[in-house]
Amino acid sequence: MQNNNQNIKSEVRKTKEAILNQNAKVIWFTGLSGAGKTTISVLLEQKLLKQGFICNVIDGDIIRHKLNKDLGFSENDRLENIRRIAEISKMFLETGVITINAFVSPTEKIRNVAKEIIGENDFLEIFINSSIEVCENRDVKGLYKKAREGKISDFTGITSPYENPKNPFLEVRTDILSIEQSVEIIIKNILPLIKKD
Amino acid sequence: MQNNNQNIKSEVRKTKEAILNQNAKVIWFTGLSGAGKTTISVLLEQKLLKQGFICNVIDGDIIRHKLNKDLGFSENDRLENIRRIAEISKMFLETGVITINAFVSPTEKIRNVAKEIIGENDFLEIFINSSIEVCENRDVKGLYKKAREGKISDFTGITSPYENPKNPFLEVRTDILSIEQSVEIIIKNILPLIKKD
Numbered sequence: 001m002q003n004n005n006q007n008i009k010s011e012v013r014k015t016k017e018a019i020l021n022q023n024a025k026v027i028w029f030t031g032l033s034g035a036g037k038t039t040i041s042v043l044l045e046q047k048l049l050k051q052g053f054i055c056n057v058i059d060g061d062i063i064r065h066k067l068n069k070d071l072g073f074s075e076n077d078r079l080e081n082i083r084r085i086a087e088i089s090k091m092f093l094e095t096g097v098i099t100i101n102a103f104v105s106p107t108e109k110i111r112n113v114a115k116e117i118i119g120e121n122d123f124l125e126i127f128i129n130s131s132i133e134v135c136e137n138r139d140v141k142g143l144y145k146k147a148r149e150g151k152i153s154d155f156t157g158i159t160s161p162y163e164n165p166k167n168p169f170l171e172v173r174t175d176i177l178s179i180e181q182s183v184e185i186i187i188k189n190i191l192p193l194i195k196k197d
Numbered sequence: 198m199q200n201n202n203q204n205i206k207s208e209v210r211k212t213k214e215a216i217l218n219q220n221a222k223v224i225w226f227t228g229l230s231g232a233g234k235t236t237i238s239v240l241l242e243q244k245l246l247k248q249g250f251i252c253n254v255i256d257g258d259i260i261r262h263k264l265n266k267d268l269g270f271s272e273n274d275r276l277e278n279i280r281r282i283a284e285i286s287k288m289f290l291e292t293g294v295i296t297i298n299a300f301v302s303p304t305e306k307i308r309n310v311a312k313e314i315i316g317e318n319d320f321l322e323i324f325i326n327s328s329i330e331v332c333e334n335r336d337v338k339g340l341y342k343k344a345r346e347g348k349i350s351d352f353t354g355i356t357s358p359y360e361n362p363k364n365p366f367l368e369v370r371t372d373i374l375s376i377e378q379s380v381e382i383i384i385k386n387i388l389p390l391i392k393k394d
Contacts, residue, residue: 012242012246015246016246016251019246019249019251020217020251045209049209049212049213049216052216054213054216054292054293056288056289056291056292058288066284067284067285070277080267084264084281087263087264088264088285088288091253091255091285092253092289092292094253095251095252095253095289095294096251097292097294
């Protein structure tokens with residue numbers, strides 16, 4: 001659990017957080033494709049917005065069609081993908097905005113790149129954990145089928161590894177809980193950190 | 198003058214702008230190195246912050262050391278640099294945040310890339326205009342000297358062209374006005390656009 005909130009913050013960031021009446025954090029969802037990261041991100045943003053919190057969802061699928069459309073799925077490109085996202089998240093942090101990031105981010109190495117750029121105290125790693133069987137059964141985007149057929153190389157969980165986070169801020173079992181339940185648990189855990197005293 | 202404010206905005210953006218009590222815009226400073234873009238950006242952000250506006254400065258020099266450290270100064274790399282910045286600015290727009298962008302952005306083509314991604318109604322092009330002689334005389338970073346000595350290739354104003362904006366939202370003559378005066382004129386012109394009715 002990362003409850004240490006003694007960040008070294010810039011004065012400008014502090015002023016913006018005061019106006020926004022919130023503490024900026026990066027909520028980083030990691031997990032297999034189909035585990036529910038995007039769905040949870042969107043619902044979480046909606047619920048936080050209703051409470052007056054200003055967030056920004058940065059979603060892996062969208063980012064790859066826009067900002068990072070020049071990148072593929074090799075290990076180097078995955079690292080560059082995450083490096084850029086982390087730099088952008090830091091820009092949002094400096095503006096006082098909470099970012100909700102939904103990225104498979106399959107390895108410890110990749111997540112550490114993000115954590116180092118963002119800063120440990122602002123990086124809330126949440127493991128959206130669903131078994132590969134459940135994810136593959138859902139297969140909303142038909143990606144698992146394509147990966148099994150060899151039409152996608154380097155597909156996490158099938159042809160490239162997913163390393164479970166060792167010490168996440170929070171783990172949410174989306175193969176047991178509903179999306180609503182999952183979001184409630186997340187809100188309960190992050191509220192003490194993003195809420196101003 | 199871009200006074201048409203009938204953007205097609207997402208519902209989420211509208212909600213965020215309502216909470217922030219501001220209309221998000223991208224304030225895009227273009228001009229020669231040494232014209233005062235960065236200095237004006239920082240002061241403008243400070244003054245707007247005092248009035249409760251949430252802004253984010255995206256500065257060319259800083260971006261090139263962090264997010265876009267993989268890019269050089271060839272025409273393609275300059276375009277990619279601006280493309281990414283424009284995509285990021287759009288993310289801030291969607292979050293309801295005003296961005297203040299300080300980029301030489303020397304050609305019509307480059308600025309059009311930004312304008313197309315950001316959307317014409319949200320893109321406020323401000324020409325920070327100082328004569329090349331004044332900029333070269335100041336030469337705060339010693340870059341003009343290096344460019345004259347041939348140590349920097351593709352240096353705008355010396356070895357690569359700067360095309361004056363044809364129809365900017367605003368032009369500010371920083372070789373005539375002080376920084377304070379420049380910022381006052383900018384605020385006077387953008388306030389009607391960023392202020393909620």
